[in-house]
Amino acid sequence: MDKKDLIDHSPVRSFDNITDGGLKDGEMGLITSKKGLGKTSVLVQFGLDALLHGKQLVHVSFDQHSSNVISWYDSIFTEISKKKNMNDSSELKDSIVRDRTILNFNQETFTLPKVINTLHALKDGGIKVSALIIDGLNMDKVSKDDIAAVDKFVKDEKVTAWFSDTKESSKLGDSCRAELQPYFSAVCHLAPAQNCITLNVMKLRDNKDIAETINLDPKTLLMTTK
Numbered sequence: 001m002d003k004k005d006l007i008d009h010s011p012v013r014s015f016d017n018i019t020d021g022g023l024k025d026g027e028m029g030l031i032t033s034k035k036g037l038g039k040t041s042v043l044v045q046f047g048l049d050a051l052l053h054g055k056q057l058v059h060v061s062f063d064q065h066s067s068n069v070i071s072w073y074d075s076i077f078t079e080i081s082k083k084k085n086m087n088d089s090s091e092l093k094d095s096i097v098r099d100r101t102i103l104n105f106n107q108e109t110f111t112l113p114k115v116i117n118t119l120h121a122l123k124d125g126g127i128k129v130s131a132l133i134i135d136g137l138n139m140d141k142v143s144k145d146d147i148a149a150v151d152k153f154v155k156d157e158k159v160t161a162w163f164s165d166t167k168e169s170s171k172l173g174d175s176c177r178a179e180l181q182p183y184f185s186a187v188c189h190l191a192p193a194q195n196c197i198t199l200n201v202m203k204l205r206d207n208k209d210i211a212e213t214i215n216l217d218p219k220t221l222l223m224t225t226k
Contacts (some may be wrong), residue, residue, distance in 0.1 A: 003052055003092060006080065010224040012049040018212040019186060019204055026142035028151060028183060032167040032175040033190030037134040038197055039164040043133050046073045046162050050131035051096040058101045058129045060115055063136030066102045078218040101127060107138060112146040116153045132161040139165040144179050149184045172202040198221065
């Protein structure tokens with residue numbers, strides 16, 4: 001099995017199938033759930049899919065050390081490889097993670113506009129970001145102007161960007177406050193269900209009445225069809 005096979009059978013295809021192909025260039029998405037339910041796993045699946053598509057990925061973490069983020073990527077890649085019967089996937093993994101940059105910040109001292117400045121500096125240094133993940137951000141401490149700054153970067157650079165935030169409620173208004181909702185093309189919430197975890201798409205562009213969900217395997221946390 002080669003890179004194309006992994007793309008075709010990526011867990012992210014399950015998300016794409018119910019969201020009109022997933023995020024497009026210039027769009028942002030948000031994953032919420034209570035703590036420890038699998039937000040980072042889902043973001044890493046999106047990150048790996050971007051890498052498999054040859055995109056330059058920057059993964060920004062506000063609540064985990066870089067070594068922990070790397071472990072997530074290793075674990076998720078291993079689980080995907082096992083499902084696809086790849087006997088020796090280390091060479092492929094090494095080739096795609098070369099395009100991954102992991103940044104670790106403290107939200108108390110490093111704001112989203114500073115993140116954007118860092119991304120511009122990376123571009124000036126030859127690393128043109130084409131996929132962005134911002135994990136572990138407390139959205140209650142983020143202003144509308146901060147999100148607008150990221151949105152401008154994402155649109156100007158034609159980047160896809162995924163955020164995560166810890167929220168227990170499955171209601172759209174509780175997961176993403178009203179003034180921020182227009183900036184996110186997709187808002188999703190993870191919730192426990194019988195024998196699995198479900199990813200519920202609460203908002204997809206202008207549609208806020210979406211009935212379909214995706215399951216997460218309780219052992220691997222990979223997205224899968226029902």
